[in-house]
Amino acid sequence: MNIILLGPPGAGKGTQANLLVEHHGMKQLSTGDMLRAAVKAQTPVGLKAKAIMDAGELVSDEIVSALIDAELVAMDDGTGAIFDGYPRTAPQAHALDDILARHDRTLDHVIELEVDEDALVERICGRYTCANCGEGYHQQFKQPKVAGVCDKCGSTEFKHRPDDNEETVRKRMEEYRAKTAPILPIYEERGIVSRVDGMAPIDEVTKAIDKVLASG
Ligand code: AP5
Ligand code: ZN
Numbered sequence: 001m002n003i004i005l006l007g008p009p010g011a012g013k014g015t016q017a018n019l020l021v022e023h024h025g026m027k028q029l030s031t032g033d034m035l036r037a038a039v040k041a042q043t044p045v046g047l048k049a050k051a052i053m054d055a056g057e058l059v060s061d062e063i064v065s066a067l068i069d070a071e072l073v074a075m076d077d078g079t080g081a082i083f084d085g086y087p088r089t090a091p092q093a094h095a096l097d098d099i100l101a102r103h104d105r106t107l108d109h110v111i112e113l114e115v116d117e118d119a120l121v122e123r124i125c126g127r128y129t130c131a132n133c134g135e136g137y138h139q140q141f142k143q144p145k146v147a148g149v150c151d152k153c154g155s156t157e158f159k160h161r162p163d164d165n166e167e168t169v170r171k172r173m174e175e176y177r178a179k180t181a182p183i184l185p186i187y188e189e190r191g192i193v194s195r196v197d198g199m200a201p202i203d204e205v206t207k208a209i210d211k212v213l214a215s216g
Pocket of ligand 2: 130134150152153154
């Protein structure tokens with residue numbers, strides 16, 4: 001099964017993708033994570049992407065589609081893919097069709113996480129991740145069980161994304177409204193869009209997504 005998780009910054013795409021990986025053995029393909037890894041490693045892609053990401057703008061369609069294609073080459077065992085943060089523009093949506101066809105895959109579901117944008121700023125500005133294993137947390141909504149210690153790996157170091165400040169978040173939302181939301185009709189025409197209330201508690205969102213996946 002191959003699915004797209006769609007929603008503005010902070011909608012919970014990464015949170016739900018991680019849970020799908022845990023519960024269903026699927027693989028998360030997050031272009032945001034791939035780009036952050038490239039920035040950290042100072043690869044040519046990372047050097048190009050850094051300023052764009054820090055400004056909350058979109059990296060070029062060619063770069064992100066090439067990243068996705070390369071990941072799928074390495075997934076020839078048929079493991080289900082969760083596209084998280086991709087596609088984000090009409091050219092990316094068309095590129096994904098071509099890429100999936102080349103890898104003999106079909107798109108089963110597009111799940112749109114519906115959220116209230118003002119609440120998202122609070123969500124994003126309060127989030128942080130484990131510096132060692134990348135597990136995501138939130139100052140209010142998801143704290144480690146033992147304060148200051150990662151549940152997954154025991155590390156006591158955490159980090160905050162440089163693009164998680166209010167100004168950049170507003171820019172990222174603008175980009176979402178202008179370039180990403182307009183791709184939904186492409187998938188609506190195919191009858192594969194499901195809407196899930198992304199404002200519900202995390203485990204309820206997971207249950208709603210599981211229901212969509214169980215529907216075939
Ligand atoms: P990317 O990394 O994709 O960021 P984003 O889309 O802005 O999404 P986020 O990661 O901010 O949010 P999320 O929906 O995953 O929410 P999360 O689960 O973390 O992209 C970053 C940048 O990279 C872009 O701006 C762009 O420059 C570039 N880029 C990436 N892909 C690109 C592409 N395809 N094309 C061009 N450029 C690209 O949740 C947020 C917080 O809320 C967490 O703390 C979580 O614990 C909490 N939370 C989650 N769900 C709930 C809930 N139900 N209730 C309460 N709290 C919750
Ligand atoms: Zn950790």
